[in-house]
Amino acid sequence: MPTILGQNQYGKAENRVVRITRNGRTHHIKDLNVSVSLSGDLADVHYSGSNTHVLPTDSTKNTVYAFAKEHGIESAEQFGIQLARHFVTSQEPIHRARIRIEEYAWERIELPEGTDGGIGTDEGAGTDEGAGTDGRAAAGGRAGTGGGVADPPRHSFVRTGQETRVSQITFDGESWEVVSGLTDLTVLNSTNSEFWGYTKDRYTTLREAYDRILATEVSARWRYHWSSDAERTPDWDESYARAKEHILRAFAETYSLSLQQTLYQMGSSVIENRGEIDEIRFSLPNKHHFLVDLEPFGLKNDNEVYFAADRPYGLIEATVLRDGAEPRIPADLTRL
Amino acid sequence: MPTILGQNQYGKAENRVVRITRNGRTHHIKDLNVSVSLSGDLADVHYSGSNTHVLPTDSTKNTVYAFAKEHGIESAEQFGIQLARHFVTSQEPIHRARIRIEEYAWERIELPEGTDGGIGTDEGAGTDEGAGTDGRAAAGGRAGTGGGVADPPRHSFVRTGQETRVSQITFDGESWEVVSGLTDLTVLNSTNSEFWGYTKDRYTTLREAYDRILATEVSARWRYHWSSDAERTPDWDESYARAKEHILRAFAETYSLSLQQTLYQMGSSVIENRGEIDEIRFSLPNKHHFLVDLEPFGLKNDNEVYFAADRPYGLIEATVLRDGAEPRIPADLTRL
């Protein structure tokens, strides 16, 4: 046969699971988008359509929801590890599982005491009528929880959009690979960025810049050293928080002569300070902010007014590694 | 002629203007997306293509950038008022200007003192070489600003994505209409929401719910009472902040028997507490979180595991008005 099957994988993508944990009146929320991808002894289903070795993608979806109940969701990484282990160890034909997770952040709605009269001026007029039917909702309308209540409910959340946390957990039955990261973290320095001294060829018209805006939408993926059940896992949430902090700090504190330099500072800061991380890769679009030429209008633009451009954009991508570590994050970062 | 021209308008949409204000080493940023729409004595350009009365959309774009320099951007509303007034008063054929503005929020990158060794363990190796060319960047690499610096630079920002602030300013040469609002404010209550007692017809299969998740992505537009140059304008930024706070508070504090009830509580809270606002309209998609049936797996789902659905979704829309106010916000909220 002249054609053969190469690398293949399958599973259910984008299972949106929300897990609520109730600790008395204080609730906690985890909001994930989980994608399962399995590979193994699956040639037959491609060649002949025989599904003998195929666990339906629908079952992998059900597993995500059942595991959210059975094991809870401590962190995206921990949840992914449980899922990956399950598929590889429970399904003989499955030799490798890759779990990708996006996590959406929520923060509690915490409001100051009413200031402009507060809702205390609203006496709940008209909100009680609907409740009488069966007494279930005698409180109808807004709860009468004033500021002095000892144990106010804490079950209200607002989604924060600063960045999306991502993770990919891969297990082949023996060793683990965990790559975590973030996307859509948009940052801007309004000064301390220059760009000059570059190569000039026939097609170069760009003028050198000695004080420009530097802005980017950080997409980063870092690979953990942890790869064996024999080792202790990192504290995934703490590690995420600190890696993000190092990235922000290096962005803010680097006096930049090029976005590549800023990238390297962000990466080396993570590698140097977080021993549990061996490798990090960034994809940094240069979100150009062009100084608008106001001279035709008799105005001088003293680094005040910029046009924020969409396309095209410079795209800077690189990996920073711990010396001796093997580079394994692929050149193209994908969303999940 | 059997056909005639009806309502028409034109202008440059989505001018992305970023304004940096430097107060010593402390910078401030305003990031807007401004759309200009003009109407007036413009029949000829439609009937014959004569551009005699047409100020090019390119000129309206230039005006946005020039005004950002000449007048600064105090608030989106104030900036829109200046633009609208300019077009109507300076262009004889233009009788009405409508300025729409989206505002993207940035917050300062504020980092705790280094904890895991900080970047102080990074001695800036290799970051100085690039600077020698002309001495402009002798500091090359990260700035040597330790924690003890008296006046650290404050020019680093991270974009926050909680919601997008929007505004629409309309001027016809005499009176003003300002409609402001927000989009994409995603909120969730993990309890205190019921839905029962509804009409049941031949096509009703829904089961009543006595403890469900209530989540929505708030899109709100409120119209200010202010309409004349003779009156004092509201404090736009303060008004925005307080309106948003009332919306969040009412969402969190309402024990909800229907999303309509929650909507009305949010709206009436704004109208009752903010005298400068006459009317508010909401478009609230019911972001369904369905309790997953785990019984087939021998598990009980005690309001713990939910499937967050995309489509279809309930869509609840309504206006809440100050008694006596004229409803003028259109039924369909548009993005800008």
Added chain:
Amino acid sequence: MPTILGQNQYGKAENRVVRITRNGRTHHIKDLNVSVSLSGDLADVHYSGSNTHVLPTDSTKNTVYAFAKEHGIESAEQFGIQLARHFVTSQEPIHRARIRIEEYAWERIELPEGTDGGIGTDEGAGTDEGAGTDGRAAAGGRAGTGGGVADPPRHSFVRTGQETRVSQITFDGESWEVVSGLTDLTVLNSTNSEFWGYTKDRYTTLREAYDRILATEVSARWRYHWSSDAERTPDWDESYARAKEHILRAFAETYSLSLQQTLYQMGSSVIENRGEIDEIRFSLPNKHHFLVDLEPFGLKNDNEVYFAADRPYGLIEATVLRDGAEPRIPADLTRL
């Protein structure tokens, strides 16, 4: 009470329904996205949360699917009329129903006879094994339908993306309003477009153009004259096809001095030729194609190389009416 409820509506949005009709081995497909919005005697649910008058949005969703079976889908407009009539006539508190429909187009996969050896060179190796389990799929793998089969199956479709057809049907128990249209129809003329003779103000820097590209993404909505059950309905599909054809023809054949002029030609062509249509509104972004300045590279750009810009863009909007018709399409076109 100082606040009152204004215009309100609710329903299930974006019900994705696909209807297959089998005519022997020839299948037909209708693919719609249906949004239901109901209004009427619904104050109570807002004021108190009483759902007594509320038919759940879930029931409106079920109705869409049940009606696809019971009545079929002859056209989006006809389907919407059936739904709107149902809600208003069967639910006493519902006084008005608005149905919005997006329709996605599919065309049959029609392939030429195999040319480069065809798949006939593939002998279906290995495709039969999977079928044996219960004999249901003895044909396993590709069907052995050679070119000479008398009645080849016709059940394969490819989605065409040229434009999306939209419709909005509103019924208040007495009269009807049907507004149909299209979105995302992207068209371009590479010549026969000029722009000059415009107003020049202090902020004008644009140079006049005597041969430019004119490109836009047509969004159009037209309102039918039909409003009463006493009149015969138009042939909705024929009317749609012809209106689109008139728009394309007028775009192609107009020598344009401004996008406004082209808009008016498109609109008047529809109104003059289609007696069933009283009013049409367009929203036309001017998709700028800027001539790239190649002089710095010693090259002359003789209207050959363009930069296709994203933002900002000119936005031209206008209504064209049959003389005497009342303008009722709102200024802001919304997607559905």
Added chain:
Amino acid sequence: MPTILGQNQYGKAENRVVRITRNGRTHHIKDLNVSVSLSGDLADVHYSGSNTHVLPTDSTKNTVYAFAKEHGIESAEQFGIQLARHFVTSQEPIHRARIRIEEYAWERIELPEGTDGGIGTDEGAGTDEGAGTDGRAAAGGRAGTGGGVADPPRHSFVRTGQETRVSQITFDGESWEVVSGLTDLTVLNSTNSEFWGYTKDRYTTLREAYDRILATEVSARWRYHWSSDAERTPDWDESYARAKEHILRAFAETYSLSLQQTLYQMGSSVIENRGEIDEIRFSLPNKHHFLVDLEPFGLKNDNEVYFAADRPYGLIEATVLRDGAEPRIPADLTRL
């Protein structure tokens, strides 16, 4: 130094170039989105910010536009080859160039002769007035080109959205790699698809299907055998057209027992019939169409009414190779 730089690349992404070629009154259009990515001796710019080896991304953008003039755009692949060769051979520090191109398809607006009176009933009323200003546009309004004109203008286009053609050209100074493909080709079979005989575990609830809709949005990438300037290049456009045809044909003609089987048939059909292609990879989301349960409404759904679901979705990915060929397309297909 404990950290080192790994794989890195940079360039200008998403340069939108439109090239018009005029052959008398008949125009031709090429519409591309070109992304340049360069790598080589670029450690210094990361470590120190020295831009000595950095050709600005702005220059790479200019090169795209200049080359569109100097060389024309015969095909996306040919254009990418010229660009890649240029960067590697003209810039000593650049050792590898990767050019990614998306191509948007346009077709000519070809209209039937006017049927419902045509625009001939429109006497161009009012369209001439605007032209008088300087005589440049004496034809003002629609061109008077009736059906009988010998040489009608052919400069009007409508964008087709069936799929987007993509290509990636990589050159390291010696050998070439060309990977082409398509995205967003949405196809559907309304019958001849089954799914049964699969593994059932504790979490399996799916019922077997003996006649289901099979729909997917094909994303495919194929790698050409061509890798050396010593060999003749394929006819890129012909190869693309035929590969797409084989994919469509195999989709339509395969009686499918699983989407994996359909994938393999599509891939092997391309490999077997197109000798110039060595490898092809697919990413196929299973666009689920669920049969709606109409029994609660007393209706039988005889494979007629489906709910088209968005998320989650099955995702099937695999490579099909010519025996002996080396697999080089990465597991994750990226957009460009």
